Amino acid sequence: MSLPHIHAREADVPDRYDLPPGFRWGAATAAYQIEGAVAEDGRGPSVWDAFVARPGAVRDGHTGAVACDHYHRYPEDIELMRGLGLDGYRFSIAWPRIQPTGAGAVNPAGLAFYDRLVDALLDAGITPLPTLFHWDLPQALEDTGGWLDRDTAYRFAEYATVMADRLGDRIPTWITLNEPFVHTVFGYALGTHAPGRALMFEALPAAHHQLLGHGLAAAALHERGLGVMLSNNLTPVEPASASDADLAAAHAYDTLHNRLFTDPVLLGRYPDLSVLGVPDDIYGAVRPGDLELIHTPGLDGLGVNYYNPTRIAAPTDPGLPFDLVDIPDVPHTAFGWPVVPDGLTRLLLDLRDTYGQALPPLTITENGCSVTEETDPDQPRIDYLATHLDALAQAAAEGVDVRGYYTWSLLDNFEWAEGYHQRFGLVHVDFATQKRTPRASYTWYRDLISAHRSVRER
Numbered sequence: 001m002s003l004p005h006i007h008a009r010e011a012d013v014p015d016r017y018d019l020p021p022g023f024r025w026g027a028a029t030a031a032y033q034i035e036g037a038v039a040e041d042g043r044g045p046s047v048w049d050a051f052v053a054r055p056g057a058v059r060d061g062h063t064g065a066v067a068c069d070h071y072h073r074y075p076e077d078i079e080l081m082r083g084l085g086l087d088g089y090r091f092s093i094a095w096p097r098i099q100p101t102g103a104g105a106v107n108p109a110g111l112a113f114y115d116r117l118v119d120a121l122l123d124a125g126i127t128p129l130p131t132l133f134h135w136d137l138p139q140a141l142e143d144t145g146g147w148l149d150r151d152t153a154y155r156f157a158e159y160a161t162v163m164a165d166r167l168g169d170r171i172p173t174w175i176t177l178n179e180p181f182v183h184t185v186f187g188y189a190l191g192t193h194a195p196g197r198a199l200m201f202e203a204l205p206a207a208h209h210q211l212l213g214h215g216l217a218a219a220a221l222h223e224r225g226l227g228v229m230l231s232n233n234l235t236p237v238e239p240a241s242a243s244d245a246d247l248a249a250a251h252a253y254d255t256l257h258n259r260l261f262t263d264p265v266l267l268g269r270y271p272d273l274s275v276l277g278v279p280d281d282i283y284g285a286v287r288p289g290d291l292e293l294i295h296t297p298g299l300d301g302l303g304v305n306y307y308n309p310t311r312i313a314a315p316t317d318p319g320l321p322f323d324l325v326d327i328p329d330v331p332h333t334a335f336g337w338p339v340v341p342d343g344l345t346r347l348l349l350d351l352r353d354t355y356g357q358a359l360p361p362l363t364i365t366e367n368g369c370s371v372t373e374e375t376d377p378d379q380p381r382i383d384y385l386a387t388h389l390d391a392l393a394q395a396a397a398e399g400v401d402v403r404g405y406y407t408w409s410l411l412d413n414f415e416w417a418e419g420y421h422q423r424f425g426l427v428h429v430d431f432a433t434q435k436r437t438p439r440a441s442y443t444w445y446r447d448l449i450s451a452h453r454s455v456r457e458r
């Protein structure tokens with residue numbers, strides 16, 4: 001990938017982003033992608049342990065069994081974070097370490113790991129920002145239906161309560177779910193992620209039950225005086241043309257990707273799902289009172305994970321109400337994702353315009369760029385981060401309340417169905433030796449954070 005319009009700037013670190021006081025700089029990871037140690041200290045199996053064992057499910061048969069071995073190497077990783085000068089670190093808690101079967105008995109060794117991690121972060125002056133669910137459902141819950149089963153929402157709230165009671169004295173704000181859109185669509189509709197179900201639109205009860213789990217967990221967190229966020233992968237949707245058919249298809253896709261998840265939480269209602277051919281009660285999943293449970297706790301912040309916009313055309317396959325088409329004439333990442341920084345500005349402005357007073361403060365909880373071994377060194381990542389931060393600052397200048405930026409990712413890690421082939425890290429990881437090597441983007445981000453801090457302190 002190359003970005004002809006900007007060549008940023010290892011030496012030229014901007015202190016020109018006009019961001020609000022207290023803006024938080026961070027980096028993000030997730031448990032199954034970095035921890036490894038999948039059979040240690042009483043951790044139960046998750047849906048991802050089962051999925052990676054399926055022949056052909058993950059490129060080259062890669063698994064997260066060892067990943068970055070962060071379970072053992074977290075002190076070294078926290079030193080890397082300290083070196084960056086991070087304000088915050090977003091990580092996820094592995095539910096199967098806490099409740100190996102997803103319900104009932106709590107595993108003391110699992111709690112002890114996150115105690116150690118959180119205490120070490122605090123010692124390093126870094127605020128922990130945990131995500132309670134980043135896709136690694138305990139397999140025992142999948143065996144009883146996973147997120148298709150309403151009961152999983154109640155189990156999730158129980159697990160959230162266990163964590164809040166254990167760590168709530170040290171962690172002010174919690175993220176309930178990560179990217180319920182991706183988990184629902186890849187995990188339950190298409191089957192390209194765990195748990196590998198291919199139900200197409202009949203997957204959507206899994207979305208509703210995640211949102212219900214969010215609402216129940218949010219209420220428990222709020223009762224304990226804790227702040228609550230939800231992170232979704234959001235995308236600005238652009239029609240391929242101004243034709244009525246393309247506009248209708250773009251509306252349908254926007255409903256599925258964005259509004260299905262954001263409207264219930266912020267507005268207390270689902271968008272019109274008939275554009276997807278889905279019944280209002282999502283195949284009987286939505287019961288009276290559910291939307292109140294989802295909406296009433298409110299959100300203290302919305303986490304925005306932004307990677308790219310999505311261009312949509314009228315369907316060629318009659319089975320779907322839209323087609324995804326490429327965005328030509330822009331650079332693409334190693335993953336093949338179009339690089340459109342001003343899509344982030346558009347997304348943030350659209351959120352403000354769509355939700356108005358109902359929109360809580362925003363935090364970018366993921367944004368980043370993968371390279372492959374072959375495309376290192378990582379100038380493309382520096383360019384990606386620099387241009388997206390420009391786009392973020394533009395939205396802030398136009399009045400969007402955005403409070404922080406967590407880049408994806410601190411470390412190269414297990415990139416789900418792509419295994420170790422896509423590398424998102426500021427820090428290169430040699431998976432044979434576990435050697436960590438900070439990249440040029442690490443130095444760039446460190447200097448950026450430091451420049452902002454000195455501006456702040458002036």
Ligand code: IFM
Nearest residue numbers: 030033179305366408415
């Ligand atoms: O690695 C993922 C992460 O787990 C969720 N958001 C997108 C990232 C890059 O694909």
